[in-house]
Amino acid sequence: MLSLLHIGRVVCGLIERGERLLIARRPAGKNLGLKWEFPGGKVEPGESDEDALHRELEEELGVRVNIIERLTPCFHRYPDFSLELISFRCVLADTGEPLSREHEELKWITPDEMSQYEFPEADLPVLEEYRTQQRSP
Numbered sequence: 001m002l003s004l005l006h007i008g009r010v011v012c013g014l015i016e017r018g019e020r021l022l023i024a025r026r027p028a029g030k031n032l033g034l035k036w037e038f039p040g041g042k043v044e045p046g047e048s049d050e051d052a053l054h055r056e057l058e059e060e061l062g063v064r065v066n067i068i069e070r071l072t073p074c075f076h077r078y079p080d081f082s083l084e085l086i087s088f089r090c091v092l093a094d095t096g097e098p099l100s101r102e103h104e105e106l107k108w109i110t111p112d113e114m115s116q117y118e119f120p121e122a123d124l125p126v127l128e129e130y131r132t133q134q135r136s137p
C-alpha cells in the first residue's frame with residue numbers, strides 16, 4: 001500500500017520591509033533544494049503556530065518579528081509528503097539584518113519580482129493571496 005507522510009503544520013513568515021519581502025533559498029541537499037521559500041518550519045507538539053513562527057525565525061535568521069496577520073492556511077500534497085502551510089505577514093521587531101544561518105541565500109524582493117523565483121508548490125496559493133492583497137486599495 002502506498003503510504004504518504006503527513007508532516008503536519010508548517011509555519012512561515014512573509015517578512016515585509018517597505019515594499020519588499022524576504023525570501024530564502026533552501027540548501028541544495030535538502031528536499032525541495034534550491035527552491036525559494038519563506039523562512040519557517042514545523043510546529044512542534046504543544047506549540048502554538050505563532051510561538052513556532054517566533055522560534056523558527058529566531059533560529060534561522062536571528063530575528064524577532066511582530067505579526068501583522070495570518071493568511072489562509074493551505075493543505076498541499078507533494079508526491080512523497082503532505083503538509084499544512086500556515087503563513088503570517090510580519091515585520092522585523094528590531095533594526096538588525098536577518099542572518100542566513102540555515103539557507104543558501106536571502107533576498108529582499110518586491111511582489112512584482114516573485115514570479116522570477118521558483119517557490120515550492122505549497123506556496124503558490126500563498127503568493128497569490130499576498131499579491132492580490134497588495135493590489136487591492
Ligand SMILES: Nc1nc2c([nH]c(=O)n2[C@@H]2O[C@H](COP(=O)(O)OP(=O)(O)OP(=O)(O)O)[C@@H](O)[C@H]2O)c(=O)[nH]1
Pocket residue numbers: 010011012030031032036037038039040041042083085120121122123
Ligand atoms: N519554511 C518553509 N517550509 C516550506 C515552505 N513551503 C514548503 O513546502 N515547505 C516545506 O515545509 C517543510 C518545512 O519544514 P522544515 O523547514 O522544518 O524542514 P526541513 O526539511 O527544512 O528540515 P528538517 O526536517 O531537517 O528540520 C519542508 O519540507 C519544506 O520543504 C515555505 O515557504 N517555508
